[in-house]
Amino acid sequence: MHTKQDSFPLISIVVATYNGAKFLATQLDSVLAQDYPNLEIIISDDNSKDETFAILEKYQQQFPAIRIIRSEQNQGYIKNFEQGCKQAKGIFVALCDQDDRWHPEKISKLYAAIEDKALVYADSVLCNENMEPIGVNISDRVTCKDFSSPLEQAIFCRIYGHAMLIRNDFLQQIFPFPSIIPHDWWISYTATLHGGIRYIPEALAWYRQHSNNVFGAVGGKRNKTQKSQVVQQEKRFAIERMQLFYAQCPENRTKEKQVLKSLLETYQGSGIFNGIRRMIIFFQYNDLLLASKKRSKIRKWLFCCKILVKFV
Template identity: 40%
Template sequence: MSQHTSLVSIALCTYNGEKYLKAQLDSLVIQDYQNLEIIIVDDCSTDNTVSIIKEYQKLRSNITLYINEKNLGFNKNFKKALENCKGDYIAFADQDDMWELNKISKMVENIGDNLLIYHNSAYIDENGIPNGLSKKSHHKFVSGDCAINFLYYNCVSGHACMINKDLLETTPPFPKDFYYDWWFAYTAANTGRINFLNESLVKHRKHSNSSTSADHTDPRSLRLYQFKLFLAHPMTIGSVKEMLLKLIHNYEELRFKKFSLKLFSILIRNAHQLFYIRKKSVYSRLKFLITESTQHQ
């Protein structure tokens, strides 16, 4: 089958999403790419989410709904959605966004032999009004052999990416308390088969109830946890593994030192690669490096 006629699965996980769900479903069912299936897994919603989906099912034969018998939580619910996707490519949808009608066709056209492709997203508020910002307002995008760029920051949003199903075979199970999009992006980056489209193909809703709301875990402890996940990842290439070993060793030494000159030196020497993704001023970057290399009381 030609790439441009391949089956594409849209994986959508829902939970109490009645407020914005219709707008998202409207944008999915009018996609100009024809060979689509929409796989929806609902995680025991208590509002009208399921009723809304069933109304759309009556009109669209390519919508399949699975309703969990018990609440699985996002990671397990998402895993279930992936397991039921039959497409050669899989795109991920949030329940409260709105897609441009050519999102899927653009991504299929440009994915080539990459395992993952992603794009920019324009931000809207709770009322659907653009605020003038986008993902690229705060992040730089990367492609190719760029795994080291993903150690501190992630520029790939789940709602903005599509994967080749082959990526599922090389990606280990999603770790607890870690973002699935970052895990997919890191895996693809280690193979060098990741690319991006410099277009905004989703209106991404930013609001207080979003599942991506801020995590209040101590940032440095979280980073150390993530570094160890990356180190254990079977696809991590040698040069990235060497960097991770140095970072982990020096972060752990901070338990016994007020300031780690070694860690500061590593960070400042490799700042262009390690911190490339996140847009910051020189002052903010330097302040971050000093804080990162200083023992927390």
Template identity: 45%
Template sequence: MQQLPLVSVVLATYNGERFLEAQLDSIVRQTYSNLEVVIVDDCSTDATPAILGNYANKYPFVRVVLNENNLGYVRNFEKGMLLATGDYIAPSDQDDIWHLDKISTLIAEIGDSDLVYADSRLIDEDGNSLNMVISDVKPVQNFDNCLAFAIWNTAPGHAMLITKELVRQTTPFPTSLPHDHWLCFVATFRKPIRFVPDVLVDYRQHSQNVFGITHRVDGVRRPRKQKTEEQKLREIRERIQLLYDKCPAELTEQKEVLARLNQSYKSFSLRNNYIRMMTFFQNRDKLLASKKRSAYRKWLFCLKMFVKIR
């Protein structure tokens, strides 16, 4: 009988005591039998380390690493993925609940792609359904062009399975954009990203989410880190430069589009404004593929790019 490939679940934790046990239970009870669970804790000050220690003592396939210094969530995930020994890696947030067939379903669907992801159901802080799935608000689908991830990401890390090879291609992770966004951008270089329409994760929405798909939680607007316009512009310019530099030369069409965008993002000169607007118009179906917008709203967005960067 052929051995199932090893899948490494990589869980990054930080002060996650409130929801952590529900997520860990859903991971260790997966129907897929050949798992290792690599957990990297980023200097939690609550009961998270104690909870992790209990699971490591109970389950021999659970390995816990306690950071000496706080790395931040991107570097924490990177560390966990580099410690993973499986051919496939499933990133995990600390506050969701996985359906028990998540890994077995994704491993059956990944094929020769470097990344596969599934749909998710939104739940509130108490685990109650919000009667919404991510596909209600995002255009989740197969993607075969990196331009779909030039501006936004629509394939969430909590619902994906990736190859170890993709980690090799993407590390070190840049800290100027989320790790799942970076993984998706690079994954399209060789093979299409695959979408599985099954709902395989209960995606918890609460006020302490690093990222969330809803703007409000229990009627209260989700707090956002306030940034100045100068900070926003600098970050966006850094991102587009990063994506342009990473895009391989053999992807000539994508490289040229990113080159034009990169140039147009340098300043708000009339020339750059025109280049940016026309680049969006000419490539709107690809560049706006990660936004659920009508053709009319895509047209308006492109027009807006004459006076805005994003």
């Protein structure tokens, strides 16, 4: 006898938790309320010290689809997500933060839209700590669209893990997740090399912004203190990131490979010559390199001009 689940491929939801007791139940309830009929829920806990694990065990007793992995020591959010993803048995994988809330049709709508792409993502509603919408969606702050070139994800990535559905056969090829960039940036960049990225312009999650967020406000600006803390590291990070992206880009992507190589050379160098060369590259390919920035053409050109003196 065939069941309704036989018509739908298994989808794995990977939840990463760490000291998330305050908001965890809201997120788990929304995950369990999904209308997609064939799910496994893998929860990777990064050795929480609060009541998180007790909450997880309570849910697991009620819902057999939940599987819990607990780290013996804290390893950080990137490796925590990687640990959960490696255990995923589904044809597709959805990443899940511990403090948001999902629309009940989130998984089913993403599944219907992914087709042959490596990744599909949707819009999200930005909320305050009390999960009250602040009147802004992620798409109001950044450019959300389909992406097919690695250059579109090489400088900025504004595709967030909580909004994704990922093809698992692709995902299993890109471990380990590098430690120098967020896991969702790595997934997005490599997805452009394995079939591309699709966007559906519908808000399917409520993204909670609060003091414990890893990244804080989506698309927000750093304050002066934050800028001073990161300015000395930016060049090193840019070099490491470009080395990583250049190495990952295959030889048959000739144009993109050459642009990444040229950018890497300018980051590794110093002086005004490299600044001018980098600025010219940004002007020439600004539609790709600044694809995620929701800015006017003039503001993108001004950004390209600032590249002249950055890292000189």
